[in-house]
Amino acid sequence: MSIAFDVINPATEEVVRSVPLTTADGTDAAIARAGAALPAWRAVAPADRARLLRRFADAVDADIENLARLEVANSGHTIGNARWEAGNVRDLLNYYSAAPERLNGKQIPVSGGVNITFAEPLGVVGVIVPWNFPMPIAAWGFAPALAAGNVVVLKPAELTPLTAIRLAELALEAGIPQDVFQVLPGKGSVVGQRFVTHPAVRKVVFTGSTEVGKQVMAGCADQVKRVTLELGGKNANVVFADADLERAAATAPYGVFDNAGQDCCARSRILVQADVYDRFMELLEPAVKGVVVGDPSAESTEMGPLISAAHRDHVAAFLPDGAPVAFRGSAPDGAGFWFPPTVVTPTSPSDVLLTDEVFGPVVAVVPFADEAEAVAMANNTEYGLSGSIWTSDVGRALRVSRGIEAGNLSVNSHASVRYSTPFGGFKQSGLGRELGPDAVDAFTETKNVFIDTTF
Numbered sequence: 001m002s003i004a005f006d007v008i009n010p011a012t013e014e015v016v017r018s019v020p021l022t023t024a025d026g027t028d029a030a031i032a033r034a035g036a037a038l039p040a041w042r043a044v045a046p047a048d049r050a051r052l053l054r055r056f057a058d059a060v061d062a063d064i065e066n067l068a069r070l071e072v073a074n075s076g077h078t079i080g081n082a083r084w085e086a087g088n089v090r091d092l093l094n095y096y097s098a099a100p101e102r103l104n105g106k107q108i109p110v111s112g113g114v115n116i117t118f119a120e121p122l123g124v125v126g127v128i129v130p131w132n133f134p135m136p137i138a139a140w141g142f143a144p145a146l147a148a149g150n151v152v153v154l155k156p157a158e159l160t161p162l163t164a165i166r167l168a169e170l171a172l173e174a175g176i177p178q179d180v181f182q183v184l185p186g187k188g189s190v191v192g193q194r195f196v197t198h199p200a201v202r203k204v205v206f207t208g209s210t211e212v213g214k215q216v217m218a219g220c221a222d223q224v225k226r227v228t229l230e231l232g233g234k235n236a237n238v239v240f241a242d243a244d245l246e247r248a249a250a251t252a253p254y255g256v257f258d259n260a261g262q263d264c265c266a267r268s269r270i271l272v273q274a275d276v277y278d279r280f281m282e283l284l285e286p287a288v289k290g291v292v293v294g295d296p297s298a299e300s301t302e303m304g305p306l307i308s309a310a311h312r313d314h315v316a317a318f319l320p321d322g323a324p325v326a327f328r329g330s331a332p333d334g335a336g337f338w339f340p341p342t343v344v345t346p347t348s349p350s351d352v353l354l355t356d357e358v359f360g361p362v363v364a365v366v367p368f369a370d371e372a373e374a375v376a377m378a379n380n381t382e383y384g385l386s387g388s389i390w391t392s393d394v395g396r397a398l399r400v401s402r403g404i405e406a407g408n409l410s411v412n413s414h415a416s417v418r419y420s421t422p423f424g425g426f427k428q429s430g431l432g433r434e435l436g437p438d439a440v441d442a443f444t445e446t447k448n449v450f451i452d453t454t455f
């Protein structure tokens with residue numbers, strides 16, 4: 001018997017839709033159907049597979065407003081962000097539609113014959129998605145996986161299945177064959193776990209918490225299953241005294257409070273050179289208070305609610321009475337899982353506000369003395385996903401970029417994610433890279449073939 005999950009609108013607390021949860025048996029059946037669809041899909045001529053992916057992209061493009069409205073209702077994302085997220089799915093499909101015709105092997109000079117390599121698909125790929133960016137993170141996995149000739153089973157987060165379900169419908173409408181791309185709403189402990197343990201699933205792409213990511217990696221080890229992990233972050237925004245301070249302060253709130261801080265790339269630690277710390281805080285306060293928090297469907301809104309009541313409790317627990325709150329922005333009263341943008345100034349390096357991923361609109365600001373201390377503080381975490389460096393000195397920008405142990409750094413900017421550039425974490429922020437020109441490699445195995453030409 002299947003159980004259903006009530007999807008809640010986090011801005012209103014109303015039920016949006018009830019979604020049946022896939023059972024363990026249902027997961028096995030879907031994996032079997034995916035396996036049956038594999039031979040025909042991998043045999044589709046490269047140009048035809050490319051064309052089908054472009055048709056899928058066109059179908060997403062025609063549905064952007066609908067997908068975006070669905071995400072606003074399901075996840076509380078601002079409508080502006082949600083349109084960007086749907087557009088990102090389209091862009092990924094278009095970008096990786098170029099891959100099938102460019103999966104070049106190599107011809108390697110050897111004696112006695114000809115040696116060639118092939119990029120073979122892995123087979124059934126399981127993609128496990130968190131609730132914070134349901135559309136982009138799904139597509140970072142399924143677009144290059146499908147392009148490389150794999151079939152995909154995808155599990156959205158329990159809280160946010162609606163756009164993934166719609167994307168699967170659009171894929172079918174666009175002509176992607178039945179069972180090549182299946183979306184299985186369900187629990188991590190049931191559907192996600194089955195991706196890990198089922199021998200026919202040859203790779204798991206997991207995005208989520210570091211804690212669950214470690215379990216997934218350990219589980220995959222049993223079958224030497226390929227795994228890509230995109231995990232948590234505690235990213236530093238490093239502001240040097242020689243930076244454009246006005247711009248650094250004006251943009252800092254958006255570097256952390258975008259998506260209500262529920263972003264693995266959120267710059268949740270701002271490290272400011274001591275000489276300009278007081279001035280930076282003076283500039284930061286009006287910028288934080290100016291963040292427009294409210295109805296995510298309104299065009300002018302910059303920050304919506306948190307995803308759930310339980311998550312709001314989790315975020316609030318980081319700020320007990322006596323927490324070092326410097327100032328806060330605003331948030332609506334009444335229904336909805338609201339939390340105001342909050343700036344804290346912890347003094348101990350071991351304060352959880354400096355070590356743990358809050359995953360909400362809370363940012364810690366601390367001073368540093370010099371470049372060496374800034375790099376040491378930025379690296380004083382087990383995470384290593386992203387970060388920003390604000391300086392007008394190009395040499396320093398490059399030195400600090402090389403010094404910080406993180407996969408994605410931006411100078412005088414908070415941009416982290418572009419579909420055409422590689423994305424992923426150092427240390428416990430992940431394993432492997434997604435996006436960019438090489439992502440398809442993570443969905444193929446290299447096969448080497450030697451042909452003896454001596455007789």
Ligand code: NAD
Nearest residue numbers: 129130131156157188192193208209212230231232233264
């Ligand atoms: P989570 O780890 O709780 O869940 C992620 C997904 O894993 C969900 O679909 C969940 O159902 C599933 N899951 C749970 N238990 C499982 C199990 N035992 N086996 C298999 N799957 C299981 O994370 P979340 O709370 O949904 O997302 C927030 C976390 O994701 C944050 O830590 C954030 O930093 C991280 N994240 C990382 C990136 C990145 O690219 N590095 C991007 C977005 C989010």
